[in-house]
Amino acid sequence: MGLIERDRESIGAIEKLRFSPLVATGGEGCHLIGEDGSRVLDLSGTWGAASLGYSDPALALAITDAASSMAAASILSSVSEPTIELAEKLIEAVPGGLKKAWIGHSGSDANETAVRAIQHATGRDRFIVFDGAYHGGTAGSMAISGHPSQDHATAHEGRILIPYPDSYRPAGDDPAAHSLAAFDRALEEAGPETIAAILIEPIMSDGGLIVPPEGFLAELAGRCREHGILVLCDEVKVGVGRTGDLCAFEGEGIEPDVVTFGKGIGGGLPLSAVVAPAEILDFATCFSIQTTAGNPVCASAGLAVLRRIEELGLLENARDRGEQLRSGFRRLAETHEMIGDVRGRGLAIGVDLVRDRETKEPATAEAAKVIVRSLELGVAFFCVGKASNVLELTPPLTLAEAEVEQALEVIDQAMSDVENGLVPNSATAEYAGW
Ligand SMILES: Cc1ncc(COP(=O)(O)O)c(C=O)c1O
Incomplete structure (x- = not known):
């Protein structure tokens, strides 16, 4: 066979x-x-x-080195240098006040963790999500997605879907205005104080590789700031250098509060991260744990990816x-x-x-x-x-x-x-x- x-x-x-x-x-x-x-x-x-x-020879070497002297298999109950270094580098890549990192295995677990932590830390239970957005394949990440492949999944009780502005197949004359109006309506109906965060993709990828109109995300982020609504930027597919900036949000001139990384950060190994304000990622211990998360082999792969992006x-x-x-x-x-x-x-x-x-x-x-x-x-x-x-x-x-x-x-x-x-x-x- x-x-x-x-x-x-x-x-x-x-x-x-x-x-x-x-x-x-x-x-x-x-x-x-x-x-x-x-x-x-x-x-x-x-x-x-x-x-x-x-x-890639440098990535292969980094993985082999880390695997040939395994410094534990996790950061759950011990401290590991490559994982700390990776966290430090990712925190550096995200602007804003005091941030921390959470390290995981996949874009899905990063988005799921980010949403759970934001919900519990802020006490707000609604999330605005774009229709067509794919944020992952685990129960929690599917619940705050809007991609048709996930129609079978149970949606988060607080999920509010709004349209992503599509300049090629616009809804109405001005797709950005159409989406912003839907955002404003969502705030009016739900009450802005109930909304914890909006999930954005700097380019909507699985929903059709849709590039938002210039200035749209900046306007949206500004409106969120007025109401204390966090901006969670999903960089899983288009982050880590893909758009020509280390983070895709840089091209939009926005400073998201929470950023999730996955895919490219591991160079093919299972690795993801959430970077978020310390008060969100520190609000409790033992809240989002997976035994092999932050293992030194995958963390070393992440460091090698960041190094190679610069070197090459x-x-x-x-x-x-x-x-x-x-x-x-x-x-x-x-x-x-x-x-x-x-x-x-x-x-x-x-x-x-x-x-x-x-x-x-x-x-x-x-x-x-x-x-x-x-x-x-x-x-x-x-x-x-x-x-x-x-x-x-x-x-x-x-x-x-x-x-x-x-x-x-x-x-x-x-x-x-x-x-x-x-x-x-x-x-x-x-x-x-x-
Ligand atoms: C934007 C985005 N977020 C999250 C995910 C989930 O990542 P993973 O499949 O690595 O869990 C994907 C996967 O396609 C994605 O494109």
Whole structure:
């Protein structure tokens, strides 16, 4: 049996989100290596987690060193230097008064912990959340999300959904004003003193890689401040250098009260963090504990990621390669009618596929086919959005100029093949996606 069959037989569907028959038996740089030794350029970067790509030598060394002299397996009941150092560095990255850090395993546990701690520390029990936002896959993080894949989950009793401003498919003439009006209405109806925090994504990623209109988040943060409502910024997907700033909120000119990190901070290892005012993270002991959280191997990986971002100039690379990719896609849009919109910042990029540029009807089936065909031609990526029609590119921050050109050539070919009816429905039938 090959790996695909063994995977089908052994691993439950509930933890799969598959778009193509992608198999990885190894990895090097921005490439995944398949069973037969074939190499695939990975523009997803494992949903953004592989911030340094695969097998970065400095990351491998840091992990190996930490694992070969394990300084306990946790910070629960002992003190560990790499974890302290990581916490110090993350605190430094977030502006504002006295902050502390909580270290975890995933974006999900970070958001869940942040919300629970905020609720208990402030005594306020309502949270404003954007419709379409994905904040995690655990019960608590699903409860304060708004993504359609989580419709089965029990929502937090105090969750209030408001629309994220979408400039491509605007609700009304002015999407920012529309969202701000919904925010004001929520305050009026619930009473601002009951609202603990608003959860924001500096770029809404799984909801469709939507970049908010300029000034929107700053205006929103200002309104929150007036009412003592905390701003929780979820940097799990687009933080840690992806937008060309270490934290994506820097590009919005806001100073969030609470920041959650995940994915890219671990460079592929399970690592997350919450940075928040000390009074929130200190309000009780033993309130959000997991035995292996803060273990020195994952903390050392986080330190190596931060070090490599600096050493290799990855913020600048994210900006440059992002611009190169976006202008390449705009060029492709001249020949491929299916490209409705190209958007993003740095190496967080969305390509919105449509059936018709006038109606902007989402090209869901076509997106699935472009993904499968691109993989056959050697480039991997996935899609996001409420209608699963937005190609999402969150490649390693180490992506090279020549790799961008290679990717654009492949996607150009894949789109032509889909347009010419060369990719049958059967090619995507097996992949449920979101
Ligand atoms: C913005 C955002 N927050 C949180 C999460 C949850 O992270 P994880 O799946 O690592 O728990 C994700 C995952 O896609 C995400 O995109």
